[in-house]
Amino acid sequence: MRRDGRPAAVCEGLVRIHTARSGPVHALRGIDVVIPAGRLTAITGPSGSGKTSLLRILAALDRPTAGSAEVAGHVLDELSARRLRAVRRRHIGYVFARPNANLQPHLTGREHLDLAARYRGTGRAEAREQGDALLDLLGLTHRAGSLPGRLSGGEQQRLAFAQAMVGRPALVVADEPTSELDSATTVELLAGVAELTRSGTTVVMATHDRLAADAADQVVHLRSGTVAHEEVAGRRLAVVDGSGRVQLPEAALQRFPGRRVLIEETADGVLLRDPS
Numbered sequence: 001m002r003r004d005g006r007p008a009a010v011c012e013g014l015v016r017i018h019t020a021r022s023g024p025v026h027a028l029r030g031i032d033v034v035i036p037a038g039r040l041t042a043i044t045g046p047s048g049s050g051k052t053s054l055l056r057i058l059a060a061l062d063r064p065t066a067g068s069a070e071v072a073g074h075v076l077d078e079l080s081a082r083r084l085r086a087v088r089r090r091h092i093g094y095v096f097a098r099p100n101a102n103l104q105p106h107l108t109g110r111e112h113l114d115l116a117a118r119y120r121g122t123g124r125a126e127a128r129e130q131g132d133a134l135l136d137l138l139g140l141t142h143r144a145g146s147l148p149g150r151l152s153g154g155e156q157q158r159l160a161f162a163q164a165m166v167g168r169p170a171l172v173v174a175d176e177p178t179s180e181l182d183s184a185t186t187v188e189l190l191a192g193v194a195e196l197t198r199s200g201t202t203v204v205m206a207t208h209d210r211l212a213a214d215a216a217d218q219v220v221h222l223r224s225g226t227v228a229h230e231e232v233a234g235r236r237l238a239v240v241d242g243s244g245r246v247q248l249p250e251a252a253l254q255r256f257p258g259r260r261v262l263i264e265e266t267a268d269g270v271l272l273r274d275p276s
């Protein structure tokens with residue numbers, strides 16, 4: 001949670017319909033999700049389930065077709081384009097999947113951090129202090145003077161996280177940041193990210209990688225643009241949306257071939273039965 005106890009981001013009934021040549025594509029069909037502050041949340045789900053569409057809205061790079069997204073207390077869908085850009089600059093860090101997409105070839109590690117901090121309005125002395133701490137935490141101190149071309153893929157992604165986090169944004173959004181790394185490098189990067197979330201940063205990361213999902217405090221699993229389930233503290237939770245809809249796990253769904261259920265309330269829960 002943030003110091004004020006509020007989550008870093010809250011999405012309610014998010015709908016995103018893309019316009020493709022073949023017609024409208026319903027990428028998000030009513031997503032309710034809460035991103036707790038100071039935690040690592042993984043967004044998982046098969047290809048095309050809506051992970052990037054959700055992340056782009058959380059990162060203020062795109063707007064929902066309907067529903068609302070609040071980040072750091074700002075209701076993004078109500079903001080003008082200028083205010084949205086300002087919120088993105090100040091409060092949101094972004095990490096792309098491809099290491100070299102995150103970095104400028106002519107800037108050293110240190111220069112990346114200085115520039116990102118200035119962009120977020122952080123004073124020079126504070127930026128230096130935070131930059132040093134981030135480089136140290138991510139094992140990059142000896143690389144501060146190097147250009148990205150001299151860094152390994154894993155080091156480049158760690159620098160990308162440092163750059164996304166300097167200036168203390170409310171939310172760092174990362175789209176499959178481990179997809180181009182081998183498993184040993186992935187483990188190293190995740191250890192660094194876990195360390196950063198322990199120091200108070202909130203990270204939301206789309207991933208296909210089980211290692212990355214296992215490192216998360218919360219996993220939100222998407223299926224066809226809806227939240228299929230969440231995993232928190234090792235427990236798998238179904239999500240009841242605002243209109244009372246619950247997605248059953250695949251195995252449970254098999255029990256209802258007619259897609260109709262009898263709902264029985266019992267003393268300690270609710271029972272679903274096949275009516276046939």
Ligand SMILES: Nc1ncnc2c1ncn2[C@@H]1O[C@H](COP(=O)(O)OP(=O)(O)OP(=O)(O)O)[C@@H](O)[C@H]1O
Binds near residue numbers: 026046048049051
């Ligand atoms: N700009 C766009 N224009 C048209 N359709 C889009 C656009 N962006 C995404 N889509 C479609 O929306 C759906 C969800 O895509 P999205 O990229 O959000 O899923 P994803 O879970 O991130 O997929 P992947 O794991 O393959 O990256 C897909 O059917 C995709 O083709």
